Every structure is written in structure tokens, then in C-alpha cells.
Amino acid sequence: xxxxxxxxxxxxxxxxxxxxxxxxxxxxxxxxxxxxxxxxxxxxxxxxxxxxxxxxxxxxxxxxxxxxxxxxxxxxxxxxxxxxxxxxxxxxxxxxxxxxxxxxxxxxxxxx
Amino acid sequence: xxxxxxxxxxxxxxxxxxxxxxxxxxxxxxxxxxxxxxxxxxxxxxxxxxxxxxxxxxxxxxxxxxxxxxxxxxxxxxxxxxxxxxxxxxxxxxxxxxxxxxxxxxxxxxxxxxx
Numbered sequence: 058x059x060x061x062x063x064x065x066x067x068x069x070x071x072x073x074x075x076x077x078x079x080x081x082x083x084x085x086x087x088x089x090x091x092x093x094x095x096x097x098x099x100x101x102x103x104x105x106x107x108x109x110x111x112x113x114x115x116x117x118x119x120x121x122x123x124x125x126x127x128x129x130x131x132x133x134x135x136x137x138x139x140x141x142x143x144x145x146x147x148x149x150x151x152x153x154x155x156x157x158x159x160x161x162x163x164x165x166x167x168x169x
Numbered sequence: 170x171x172x173x174x175x176x177x178x179x180x181x182x183x184x185x186x187x188x189x190x191x192x193x194x195x196x197x198x199x200x201x202x203x204x205x206x207x208x209x210x211x212x213x214x215x216x217x218x219x220x221x222x223x224x225x226x227x228x229x230x231x232x233x234x235x236x237x238x239x240x241x242x243x244x245x246x247x248x249x250x251x252x253x254x255x256x257x258x259x260x261x262x263x264x265x266x267x268x269x270x271x272x273x274x275x276x277x278x279x280x281x282x283x284x
Contacts, residue, residue, distance in 0.1 A: 093275075099277070100172075100173075100260070100275040100276055100277045100278065101260065101262075101275040102275070103272050103273070106272075146211075146212065148212075155200070155264065155266075155271060155273070156202065156214050156217055156225070156228075157202075157204075157212075157214065157273065158214070159204075159211055159212035159213075160211065161210075161211035161212075162211060162212070
């Protein structure tokens with residue numbers, strides 16, 4: 058079955074540091090890929106998505122590129138802020154079927 | 170506009186009791202999903218409803234779990250004879266449809282604790 062693997066956290070960074078959170082997936086078809094974010098005390102929010110190979114999703118300074126050859130969708134940000142502290146979930150949905158399969162989440166802690 | 174709402178926000182129950190969790194989706198959203206977020210298991214799909222179609226129950230972990238959606242809007246997730254392993258945050262999401270590209274909007278969740 059489908060699965061998503063993402064790096065374990067917590068990831069601890071200083072403000073303005075570069076962020077990478079790795080995500081790889083296993084799927085039978087050609088899935089859409091997503092990053093969701095869960096801020097403390099809040100619900101899950103879609104951060105960005107990509108629906109086909111080589112697409113780049115971007116939002117709020119975060120980026121991720123759909124790499125079919127390496128089955129990866131790594132999340133990056135050039136300069137993190139304290140307000141980026143949250144749990145980040147990588148997810149996929151199979152083409153034409155929108156139920157999400159999630160990774161286990163990576164907690165990001167950014168200190169001033 | 171109003172987002173997805175869930176009630177109660179917290180529920181503590183004794184092992185063996187039945188519980189009902191409620192979800193109010195965004196008005197006009199035809200698709201509704203239930204997920205469970207637990208330590209060690211991450212986020213797991215439970216069930217989804219799309220319009221008047223039969224629900225996809227493939228993620229329900231046991232026959233103690235059931236869900237219904239009345240009038241294509243509000244949904245109730247029922248857990249019978251609760252067990253300690255049912256302790257988790259239950260999340261509801263809704264979307265305009267089930268085709269890829271339709272964003273799922275999540276509610277704040279119901280934290281269930283079974284003692």
C-alpha cells in the first residue's frame with residue numbers, strides 16, 4: 058500500500074537558518090503530494106502541494122519539488138522564523154482519489 | 170466564513186462506554202473525511218463520505234467504529250465499547266469534492282481519552 062516516510066524530529070534551528078525536512082513516498086500510481094502544517098493549538102492547514110512530477114509547490118517562503126525519480130518531496134525554507142515552529146506532515150493522495158496518506162510528522166522548533 | 174467545527178473538543182470516557190463525536194463541515198462541501206491522530210501511529214484515514222455515494226469505510230480499525238452523515242452535512246463518528254487504544258485526536262475534514270486538487274480543510278479535532 059501507499060506510505061510516506063519523513064524524517065523524525067524534533068528539528069531544532071536558530072532563526073534565519075536553512076530548513077530541510079525530508080519526505081519520501083511509496084505509491085502504486087502517480088500521486089499528488091502535499092505538505093500540511095499544524096501550529097500549536099491549531100488544526101491542520103495545507104501549506105503547499107504538487108500534482109505532477111517536477112512541479113514545485115510554494116507558500117510562505119516554503120518550497121518542495123515533486124521528484125518522481127527519487128520518490129521524494131522534501132520541504133525547504135531559506136530562512137526560518139520563530140513563527141514557523143510547528144509540526145509538518147508530508148502526505149499523498151492517489152490520482153483521482155483524495156484520501157490522504159500521511160507521514161508521522163516532523164516537529165520544528167525555531168529559537169530566536 | 171466558518172470553517173470545519175467539531176464537538177466536543179475534549180472527551181474523557183471510561184473503558185467500555187460508547188462515545189459520539191460530531192463534525193460540522195464547511196457549507197457546500199460534498200466530501201467529508203474522518204482521520205485519527207495518535208502517538209506512534211501518526212495520522213490515519215478512517216472513513217469518507219462523498220455526496221450520496223456509499224461511504225468508504227476501508228480505514229475503520231474495527232467494527233466498534235461507525236459513522237454516518239445526515240442530509241449530506243453533519244457527520245457523527247461513533248465508537249462503541251471504547252478501549253484504551255482508542256485514545257487519540259479525531260480529526261474531521263471537508264472538501265468541495267474528491268478529485269485531486271480539492272483542498273481538504275481540517276477541523277480542530279476532538280481529543281478522546283479512554284480511562
